[in-house]
Amino acid sequence: MTIATFTIDYYQYLKPDGTLCQPRPLDLNDKTLLKLYRLMHLLRIFDGRAINLQRVGKLGTYAGVLGQEAIGVAIGHAMNADDVLVPYYRDYGAQYQRGVAFHKILQYWGGDERGSDFDNAEDFPICVPIASQNVIAAGVATAIKYRNQKRAVVTTIGEGGTSEGDFYEAINVAGAWNLPVVFVVNNNQWAISVSRGQQTHSQTIAQKAIAAGFSGEQVDGNDVIAVHERVRIALEKARNGGGPTLIEAITYRLCDHTTADDASRYRPKEELEKAWLEEPLVRLRTYLTAQKLWDDSKEEALLLECRKEIDKDVDIYLNIEIAPVTDIVDYMYAKWPESLKDQRDTLLQFGDSHHD
Amino acid sequence: MTNITLLEAVTQALAYELAHDENVVVFGEDVGLNGGVFRATDGLQLRFGANRVMDTPLAESMIAGLAIGMAAQGLKPVAEFQFMGFSYPALDNILNHAARLRNRTRGRLHCPAVFRMPFGGGIHAPEHHSESTEALYAHIPGLQVVIPSSPARAYGLLLAAIRSPDPIIFLEPKRIYRLVKQEVPDNGVALPLEKAFVLREGSDITLISWGASMHETQQAAEALAQEGISAEIIDIASIKPLDTATIVNSVNKTGRCVIVHEAAKSGGLGAEIAAQIGEKALLSLLAPIQRVTGYDTVMPYFKLENSYIPSVARIIHAAKLTLEFS
Numbered sequence: 134m135t136i137a138t139f140t141i142d143y144y145q146y147l148k149p150d151g152t153l154c155q156p157r158p159l160d161l162n163d164k165t166l167l168k169l170y171r172l173m174h175l176l177r178i179f180d181g182r183a184i185n186l187q188r189v190g191k192l193g194t195y196a197g198v199l200g201q202e203a204i205g206v207a208i209g210h211a212m213n214a215d216d217v218l219v220p221y222y223r224d225y226g227a228q229y230q231r232g233v234a235f236h237k238i239l240q241y242w243g244g245d246e247r248g249s250d251f252d253n254a255e256d257f258p259i260c261v262p263i264a265s266q267n268v269i270a271a272g273v274a275t276a277i278k279y280r281n282q283k284r285a286v287v288t289t290i291g292e293g294g295t296s297e298g299d300f301y302e303a304i305n306v307a308g309a310w311n312l313p314v315v316f317v318v319n320n321n322q323w324a325i326s327v328s329r330g331q332q333t334h335s336q337t338i339a340q341k342a343i344a345a346g347f348s349g350e351q352v353d354g355n356d357v358i359a360v361h362e363r364v365r366i367a368l369e370k371a372r373n374g375g376g377p378t379l380i381e382a383i384t385y386r387l388c389d390h391t392t393a394d395d396a397s398r399y400r401p402k403e404e405l406e407k408a409w410l411e412e413p414l415v416r417l418r419t420y421l422t423a424q425k426l427w428d429d430s431k432e433e434a435l436l437l438e439c440r441k442e443i444d445k446d447v448d449i450y451l452n453i454e455i456a457p458v459t460d461i462v463d464y465m466y467a468k469w470p471e472s473l474k475d476q477r478d479t480l481l482q483f484g485d486s487h488h489d
Numbered sequence: 490m491t492n493i494t495l496l497e498a499v500t501q502a503l504a505y506e507l508a509h510d511e512n513v514v515v516f517g518e519d520v521g522l523n524g525g526v527f528r529a530t531d532g533l534q535l536r537f538g539a540n541r542v543m544d545t546p547l548a549e550s551m552i553a554g555l556a557i558g559m560a561a562q563g564l565k566p567v568a569e570f571q572f573m574g575f576s577y578p579a580l581d582n583i584l585n586h587a588a589r590l591r592n593r594t595r596g597r598l599h600c601p602a603v604f605r606m607p608f609g610g611g612i613h614a615p616e617h618h619s620e621s622t623e624a625l626y627a628h629i630p631g632l633q634v635v636i637p638s639s640p641a642r643a644y645g646l647l648l649a650a651i652r653s654p655d656p657i658i659f660l661e662p663k664r665i666y667r668l669v670k671q672e673v674p675d676n677g678v679a680l681p682l683e684k685a686f687v688l689r690e691g692s693d694i695t696l697i698s699w700g701a702s703m704h705e706t707q708q709a710a711e712a713l714a715q716e717g718i719s720a721e722i723i724d725i726a727s728i729k730p731l732d733t734a735t736i737v738n739s740v741n742k743t744g745r746c747v748i749v750h751e752a753a754k755s756g757g758l759g760a761e762i763a764a765q766i767g768e769k770a771l772l773s774l775l776a777p778i779q780r781v782t783g784y785d786t787v788m789p790y791f792k793l794e795n796s797y798i799p800s801v802a803r804i805i806h807a808a809k810l811t812l813e814f815s
Contacts, residue, residue: 219558250595257561258594262585268551269586272558272566279514279540279564298578302551309546464592465631467599467654470683470730 139343141336144363145353149411151419158362163426169210169357170417170427173202175439176226177414179235180388182443183242187392191451195242196222200355200387203413204319206230207360208287211368217277219257219270219288223319227287231256235446240453246464247456264290264297267316271303274312274377285313285371287364292381293324295338301345304379308346313371315364316342316379319354321386322408326399342379354382355413387412458484492670498640499529499605499661502647503567505677507537510565513651516543517552517569517605526571527607527666553579556602557586565651566602573608573660574617580625587656588631600656603647609701609751610798611664613791620788621700621752626658627729627761633682634658634729638703640671642726645680652679662701685732687739691721694808695739697762698749699725702799706749709804718812728758736762737769744775745811749799754782776814779807 148154157166180199186192198205205226212218218227225238232252241248241259249258255273260266270288277284294300295318307314318338322329335341342349352363360382367378385408389396396405421427461484462469462477469477493501506513515530515537521544524531534542545552549570556566570576576583583604591599610619627634635650635657637643643661650657688703689710698706703724710720721739725731740746746766748759759780766778781799789797 246593247595249593250597254597255562257598262581265550265554265582265586268554268582269558269561271551272555272560273562274558275555276559276562276564279559298548299550299554299581302546302548303554305548306546306551306555460595464596466591466633472683472730472733 139340141339141349141351143351143353144359145356146358146362147356147416147420149355149416151416151423153420157358160365161358161361163424165210166358166417166421167426169206169361170414170421171435171439172206172210172226172230173357173414173417174435175442176202176206176229178436178439179225179443179446182447183239184388184392186239186447191243192239193242193244194391194393196391197388198223198225200408200412201319201321201384202226203357203360204317204354204382204384207357208289208317208364211361211364212287213284213368215284216368217255217273217284217286219266219273219286220259221263221266221289221291221294221319222259222261223291224289228256235443236449239446239450243450245453245456246460263294264299264303266290267303268299270314271306271312274307274314275310277313278310283372285315285368287315287317287368289317289319291324292318292320292322292329292338293327293332295341296332301341304342304345304377307377308342311374311376313374314377315367315371316377317364318379318381319384320381321384323386323390323396323400325390325394337381339379339381342377347377347379349379349381351381351383354384355411355416357413357417385411493640493673494667494670495637495640495643495661496527496529496666498644498673499647500531500533501673501675502644502651503530503533504536505675506565506648506651507533507541509677512563513565513567514541514543514559515567515569516545516555518545518547518571520544520569525569527663529605529661530569549575549579550582553582553587553604556604557582557590557600560600560602560656561590561598567651568602568604570604570606572614572618573606573622574620576604576606579604583632583656584629588629591655592631599654601654603650603657603659605659605661607663607666608660609662609664610788610791610794611701613794616790619791619794621750621783623660623728624752624757627758632656632658632729633727634660635682635727636660636662636700637726638662638665638700638724640669640673642680642686642724644673645678646682646726648677649679649682653682660700664701665704668704683727683730683732685735686724686726687721687735688724689720689722691719691743693719693743694745694747694812695721695723695736695743696747696749696804696808697723697725697736699728700751702749702751705799705801705804708801709808712801712805713808718808720808725758725762731762731765733765733769736765740766740770741773744773746774747779747781747804747807747811749781749804751783751798753785754780755785757782776811779811781807
């Protein structure tokens, strides 16, 4: 006899050819759609500038977002200001809309902790140790539930990260405690050089939520409309006591893992070429053009405007004064221990001698 | 007022903070109705409710993650790991996030969490239940590591740990959980962190220890006193950061020092204390520092554990080597 069955739904509105496969959600009006389009362009231009800065030695190792712009942009727009984002490291599109200026993101990858002291009181900074952000997000959600607040948490992770214990521990407690948290998996098919197929034998990553006792779904991660709508619905459910949701956003990492990676060593060229046909910006532009909402001159003006905005951020970033060496010790504890005073003194005496 | 054990002092401190600060939340495996495997949280769920004293799923990394997320939201999480030997899956979150959240956000977020763990041997426990790896945690910048050795210090230091704005590893020496009773007024008065406690003043030799080994150290001091030797006893209590001033003052006075700890010798906190004395009180030393510690071995399973744990006889022997050095 069968004692449990499940289904995993797949959501898509905007097909790769730029036509709708179902009517647009009512809350996404033309104005919002144009805004999302602009944000995706802004993010792509930022991303290109960041990689260029790294190539000329003005930025450290940087994790790109090329091809995955729709996910972060949709998350950021679907969230309320008082929700909390506990991101991984390809969510600049969401972070930007929540008060994290692009020059702060550059400052972070530029090797300066002050990049994570950004203009949002509660959001977590970029998380590098894979999947640990998910259990922390469960903690944030527990605090929200403890205080009976109508807020929710979004936490993100790559598909490779879903092999980590912390991912399973996080979805497990989220289900057990009915926590107000939305897990968004950026399934970009590659975890550095390990493909989605090598990562898990599970047919979908979305179905991992089923084992944790809540619903999981797949969404076309290159369709900003679909990601926005599904994240919006999941957040509303979470804020209203409906518990967690797992959204697996199917996309493709058109860039290298980071600037320290060379994907040509492992990624088939034909696969990459095919993936370019499904990327998120072109299909939305095709749709907006067909709707008479967009044309070449608007595109040209937008690109110019976005480049100017990013230029400003790059300019701010390149002119940031190096932090005082005492910053190394002064944020370790609320108050640097008296018994370690001699270490601070040594730092003050010699800390400047290693600067360029 | 009745006398209470170190274990009951832990419960009393948790209850006091739960009663006086609604941001305090206690959680871990079996801490609810069962009151924890050692009963440290006995009765707290009944008194304060299941939303403040919570049984978690069995997942240590998650327990740490919960604490970090809750702390960043302004709660004061007190997480229990059932045994120190089970805390290591949580090390990633403790080291990479709890310990560095304030620093990596330049103070925008911080982590006022307490991670409680019973530790050490001597109770004939199963494998993996008896280790003393405090040096592992003490080595991590951003953490403070606190170890009480009496009911009064368990109460006062746990209050201080919960009220601290930074993450604290609070290690409870389970061998002496129920060993002695002491009057501990439930007055909510915290003891200072970052301070060592001089338990007995002396002039001939300084005996330094913490946790359960304080017990044997004090017995050794009694025996030495019978022979007319005046030992000063220091309970380090805060093993990170170390109160080097109290240690150095004592060694400047006595000129001789024995450090006692249950943890393995190499890279143990005894080495750090000896190095601090070497840096700050070398010329006061009349003899080499002796360390009486566990061996650089796996903590033996319980049939042989008493051969591993520093004994009174070993401490006296080390003290005599120090005193007779010339």
